[in-house]
Structures are given as C-alpha cells and as structure tokens.
Amino acid sequence: MNPRKHYFGSGPAALPQCVLEGMSEAILDYKGSGISLLSIPHRGPAFQAILDEAQELVLHLSGLSADEYAVLWMQGGGRHQFALLPMNFLKTSSAAGYIDSGHWAQAALKTAQHYGACQTLCSSSDNDYSSLPAWPPSLPEGLSYIHLTTNNTIYGTQMPELPLSPVPLFADMSSDIFSIKRAYSRCALFYAVAQKQLGAAGVTLVVARRTLLEQGNPSLPDVFSYAAQVRAGSVLNTPPVSAIYSCLLTLRWMQQQSMQTIEKQNREKAALVYAALDEQPLFHCPVAKDSRSLMNVVFKMNHAEQEQAFLNYCTSKNIEGIRGHRLLGGFRAALYNAVSLEDAAALANAIRQFNHKT
Template sequence: MSAVKINFGAGPAALPVSVTEQLALSIRNYDGSGLSVLEIPHRGKLFDAILKEANERVLQLCNLDAATYEVLWLQGGGRLQFAMIPMNFLPEAGAAGYVDSGFWSSDAMENATLWGNTINLASSKDCAYKKLPEIPERFPENLSYIHLTTNNTIYGTQWKQFFNSPVPLFADMSSDIFSERRDYGLFDLFYAVAQKNIGIAGVTLVVLKKSLLTKVVRPLNPYLSYRDHVAAHSVLNTAPVFAVYSALLMLRYISDRGIAAIEEENLQKAGLLYDTLEKSVSFELIAEKNSRSNMNVVFRGIDPETENNFKLFCDYKGIEGIEGHRRVGGFRASLYNAIRLDQVQYLANAITEFDKTRT
C-alpha cells in the first residue's frame, strides 16, 4: 500500500492541505470565537463576515464590480441552476439557445424544455462529444438567453475562447472556474458547484448581473427565485455555513496564488499529462486535440485487460479517483486548482512505469 494518496477525482475533488488544516482547526474553534464553525449561526456577525469577504473575493477574482453584479451562494448544486435559469428567464412562449457540448449542457437544456422552447444552437453529440461543437456565426432572433458549459467534465473538452453574445450569456463554469484568466464580463450569469475548484459539496456559486433581476418572467417560490435570494443576501434559508467557509478558504488560496500563476501551472500540468499519454503504448486520449480540457484529462486503455491492470496499479500507487465517468468509461484525471504539478508528475511517472511493464 502506498503512503501517497492523491485524489484525481472529478468532485468532490482534492483540496490544498493548507485548506483542510484550517478547516480542521475551525471545527474545534472558529477564529478564536470559542465556537465550532459547524455551530455558528447563519444570521450572525461571524457568518456575515465570511459571506462579505467571499463575495468581495469572487468579484475581485473575476474583475467585476459590485455595482453591476451580485454574488449568491446557493444549495441544490448545478442541477438546481439548470432549473432556476429557465424558471426565472425563459418565458413560456419564448426561446433560449443552448450549446450542447456534453451531458451536463444537454441536461441543462432538457430542464429548460419544461418551461419554454429551447433551440439547440450547436451540438457535438454525433461524435460522442469528443470535440467542441462549432458555434454559429449568427444566432436566431429573440432568444431570451444563450447557455453554455465552459468545461465538459465528463468528456474532457473545454472552451478557451468566448464570444460577445447579442443576448444574455449564461455559463456553467462548474469544472473550470478560476482555473485561467477569463473575461467574466462577457457573461450575464455564471455558476459553479464548489466541490471541484472552489471548495466542498453543498454550495454553488452564482454570479449574475443585477439588471437581469428586472427580466424575471414568472412568479416563483422564493427559493427558486434569484430576486429573493439577492434580497436575502444568500441567507433566505439556513445557509450551508461550513461549505461557504470552505469556499472562502479556497478563494483566499486562489487570490494568494493569483489566477495568472494558477493558469500557468494548470497549463504545465495538462501539458505534461497529455504529452505522457500521447507517448504511451498503453493508453489513448479521447478528446480531439483542439478541444482538450486543461481540467479533466480523459483517456482509455488500449484493451480491457490494460484497463483492469492500470486500475490495480493506481490502487498500489495511491492514485485515487481516476476512473472515467460511467458514461464514457476508461480513465479521467481531474487537474483542478488544488492539484500540484509534482502530483501530476507522480501520475505521469506512474503511467510511464506502467508502460514499461508492457514493453
């Protein structure tokens, strides 16, 4: 059994040791308050300060201003956002455009069909999502919004460039937020589940333009309404204090390192792993080169026996969470912000060592 354990899982994903240590301390005594972070009230000044700093850091990291954008911390994961977006912004007789680059984007679109019409603007379903679909030069008229998924966690593809949208542009950034420099100002609303790049499961970050709040198309139960969440400053109901605090620690970690440095390391990590896999005699990469993700590297063994042997080899090496998503099979190494270059080097060395057992 290896003393090393590295979590390459797609989420819940690895956290930096400095963050888990701080979380452990805060469970005993939060910031000298004498209370565990698990028992501090969601409507008290301790949590107010956590929320305030988390919101400020999000806007700072996105280079967005508080006069234009709101930051929300909601429960319900990505799935609730798939539902809330059309409930709030898709009129029954209207239409929204969805870019279908994988399971999550298509699920988001399916959710929307319950509330209004959806137009599939571009899809790569025909090639099993091995590449990104081609965005059309012109969009149909009168769309209420366009939705896309910036990184396709299951298939290992990622958009690196975005466009100026003629209508509000919404994005699921769950698996690549704060992993690279990005013009967040192109988006009117974006969201990210925390358990990949910014913390633990239980909370989802939503950033949206204040101006959208005047475009809500139907009355909604408060928990499903962005307007109500904004009015309640993310504490409409009992907030997931520990999950938001975990996200704050990740935001501090990301701010301290700086997104440019994180991007640089993410490029090195992905480059190293793709190069190793390209040279490997045991594996093949699945996503097409121009579409490849820097966050999720998806590959498979050249035959079932190789796959089984590599799984056992990973267990022996302490390489965790590397199985591919059940829809695709094979393997997937998630290289989110908390994964270090030396850990990717460890995985690359393991692949090279495994190759040698075959030659």
C-alpha cells in the same frame, strides 16, 4: 494517517491542504470563539464577515464589480440551476438556446424543456463529444438567453474563451471556474458547484449581472428567485455555512497565488499528462487537440482489458480517483487547481512507466 494520496477525483475533488486544516480547526472552535463553525449563527457578524470576504474575492478573481454583479451562494447543485435558469429567465414568448457539448449541457437542456421552448444551437454529439461544437454562424431571433458548459468533465473538452453573445449568456463553470483567466463580463450569469474547484459539496456559487436580475420572473416563490435571494443577501434561509466557509478558504488560497500563477500551473500540469499520453503507445486521448481540457484529462487504453492492471499499478503509486465516468468507462484525471504539479507528474510518470507485461 495514510500518506496523502495523489487524488484526481472529478468531484468531490481534492482541496488544498490549508483548506482542510482550516476547516478541521474551525469545526472545533471558530476563531477562538468557543463555538464551532457548525454552530455560528447565519445572521450574526461572524458569518456576515465570511460572506463579505468571499464576495470580494469572487469579484476580484473574476475582474467584476459589485455595482454590476451580485454574488450568491445557493443550494441544490447544478441540476437546481438547470431548473432555476428557465424558471427565472425563459420568457413565454421566446426560446432559450443551448450549446450541446455533452452530458451536463444536455441535462441542463432537458430540465429547461419543462419550462418552455428550447433550441439546441449546436452540438458535437456526432463525434461523441470528442471536440467542442462550433459556435453557430447565426442565431435564431429573440432568444431569452444562451446556456453553455465551459468545461465538460466527462468528455474532457474545454472552451478556451467565452463567446461574445448578443443575448444574455449563462455559463456552467462548475469544473473550471478560476482555473484560467477569462472574460467573465461576457456572461450575464455564471455558476459553479463547489465540489470541484471551490470547496465542500453542498453549495453553488452564482454570479449574476444586476440588470439581468431585474428582468427575472417576479411571481416565483422567493426560494426559487435569484432576485429574492440577492435581496436577502444569500441568507433568505439558513445557508450551508460550513460549505461556504470552505469556499472562502479556497478563494483566499487562490488569491494568494494569483490567477496568473494558477493558470500557468494548470497549463503545465495538463501538458505533462497529455504529453505522456501522446507518447505512450498503450494509451490514447480521444479528444481533439484543440478541444482538450486543462481540467479533466480523459484517456483510454488501446486494449480495454489492460485497464484494471493500470488501475492497480496506479494504486501502488498512491494514485487514486482516475476511474472514468460510469457512462463512458476508461479513465479521467481531474487536474483542478488544488491538484499539484507533483500530483500531475506522478500520474504522467505512471502513464509513461506502466508496462502491461509485468
């Protein structure tokens, strides 16, 4: 086996070593049962215990109660949520409001437009999404909901706090869930694909206020209805058992560290990398300082023709996964929870020490 890389992929992303080891072992034999994790029945007690513990950890990490919020594990990724939200909650007599902070926020809006009226409430497209849009000073009357993206992986911006919204707030937290303390109770619904912060690709965590679910469209097929999925306890049909188990292992690891420690370490990691970028004259970070993401550091070289040499230099230092999104080029390094301080320091050192002349 190669030495473990300093891996900064933006998703599927690095996972804690204990999660990989737990998954690897459970696939051969789930807890000494003689049956693989891939074969345990989804309606049996072993999987129910996984669901129960995962729900408890999600609620604990978000500071929410099971009385008020339901926890769901769904398939289909973010794009599936982009469709389900308006299908369930966009009323024909009203519009949905979208905060346009970049690529994924826009994709959510475009999908919702298939299902009804949508309004862009604010946008930072004018500055190429290099900062977060300002929350609108006033809102249109009677919105069904407001959708936002808390962290923008491609543009490297992050919303430090959730707004207080007068209408139900839906938040895509795919890339920064459980990375800093947040007032999750400001959301009527939040969701996160697993493959950034939580576990294996193939499952999406959805947390929804129970009173919201009661107001959803009652005429959808069960497979598209949040309320029906909650009634079925995430096992309307066979869920992605092993992907959910990988999330449980990651949630346990988070719980052991505490949200306070995780946030502190995330701030330290980001500070290391941004400091190196701000000091090194060959590089720059295009993101406004007050919008910079702790999770995805986006950066460029002043001379794009030096990028390949920097990538090669990183490879020689065992650093991988920093190539920028195919739409934007440059670099981006994901500093999700599972990326260690040591990983971040290795990247910061590479940025500082890179000499384009050698």
